[in-house]
Amino acid sequence: METNIDWKNLPFGYLKTDFNIRAYYKNGQWSKPEISSDEHMPIHIAATCLHYGQEAFEGMKAYRGKDGKIRLFRWDENAHRLQHSARGVMMAEVPDDLFIECVTLAVKKNERFVPPYGTGASLYLRPLLIGTGAEVGVKPASEYTFMIFVTPVGPYFKEGFNPVKIAVVRDSDRAAPQGTGTFKVGGNYAASLRGVIKAHKAGYGAPMYLDCVHKQFVDEIGAANFFAIKDNTYITPKSESILPSITNKSLVHLAEQMGLKVERRPVDFNEINSFEEVGACGTAAIISPIGEIYDIDKETTYKFCKDGKPGPISTKLYETLLGIQFGDIPDPYGWVTFVE
Numbered sequence: 001m002e003t004n005i006d007w008k009n010l011p012f013g014y015l016k017t018d019f020n021i022r023a024y025y026k027n028g029q030w031s032k033p034e035i036s037s038d039e040h041m042p043i044h045i046a047a048t049c050l051h052y053g054q055e056a057f058e059g060m061k062a063y064r065g066k067d068g069k070i071r072l073f074r075w076d077e078n079a080h081r082l083q084h085s086a087r088g089v090m091m092a093e094v095p096d097d098l099f100i101e102c103v104t105l106a107v108k109k110n111e112r113f114v115p116p117y118g119t120g121a122s123l124y125l126r127p128l129l130i131g132t133g134a135e136v137g138v139k140p141a142s143e144y145t146f147m148i149f150v151t152p153v154g155p156y157f158k159e160g161f162n163p164v165k166i167a168v169v170r171d172s173d174r175a176a177p178q179g180t181g182t183f184k185v186g187g188n189y190a191a192s193l194r195g196v197i198k199a200h201k202a203g204y205g206a207p208m209y210l211d212c213v214h215k216q217f218v219d220e221i222g223a224a225n226f227f228a229i230k231d232n233t234y235i236t237p238k239s240e241s242i243l244p245s246i247t248n249k250s251l252v253h254l255a256e257q258m259g260l261k262v263e264r265r266p267v268d269f270n271e272i273n274s275f276e277e278v279g280a281c282g283t284a285a286i287i288s289p290i291g292e293i294y295d296i297d298k299e300t301t302y303k304f305c306k307d308g309k310p311g312p313i314s315t316k317l318y319e320t321l322l323g324i325q326f327g328d329i330p331d332p333y334g335w336v337t338f339v340e
């Protein structure tokens, strides 16, 4: 069956597809994956995901190459991070084999929604793990649901690979140092919304969070990791409250291959002015080059990309990673898995 989707003008939003995949954990074991065409799921009113935030998710994409084949990028990293998040909020872990079985089914059953090569669009996958067992006391559920829905998406940032503007927010934190920052859980996103809205109201695309103790070191940019380029070095924050981005991990590897030095260390906000290039990175946009950082409290603006264009190193990293994901350039690192 054909689709009449305008692939080139897809928003980064939800579009109904044909099927989603579900698996259920009960009595200590996982069910086989189930294929559903229902966009809703019945949930017990006392489910722990609703009351106590027992929930974690992933975000990944399937890419169609010039050869028509569909590729996944480092899916095992997403599986392992979901297991890490599950341990973080005391949920049953989804084993690798169940994870990839569900991912493969989700892509194949919705194959007509995988955007054609050359449109810049891809199929976004949203694996979700929730506590569905009923509890009223505060304790982990004994039942869980793992599900994956997919939706075709265009580029995350409407401007494409162009500089974005961000604002520093100090009066809210997304996660505490020994809290849930390294887990991809919904609670961190709820906690980040005040900062997101504050940045938007000030006319900026996303908030920059500083470390919550000293408000001195850079943590993250909204739901993306931060990196900077200076003196042929790729610098990215080391912090107990940031999410380990798979995109960032891949960029670190590519930077090393390109002959850059890599520093993972606390990044003092006062250093910002000395950076040659700064960017945010994550699956949705790969790299969003940052053109402007506005410090709301100090009413100070820091500008980058003075000619209005992303820096040369950010551009090369972006093109290399995107090229590997779509299969335009070789994948010497074994990052790509074909969906067959």
Ligand SMILES: *Cc1c(COP(=O)(O)O)cnc(C)c1O
Residues within 6 Å of the ligand: 059, 184, 220, 222, 223, 224, 225, 243, 244, 245, 246, 247, 248, 281, 282, 283, 284
């Ligand atoms: C998902 C996420 C990222 C990006 O991770 P990727 O694996 O690169 O997509 C960064 N920060 C936060 C807070 C996230 O939730």
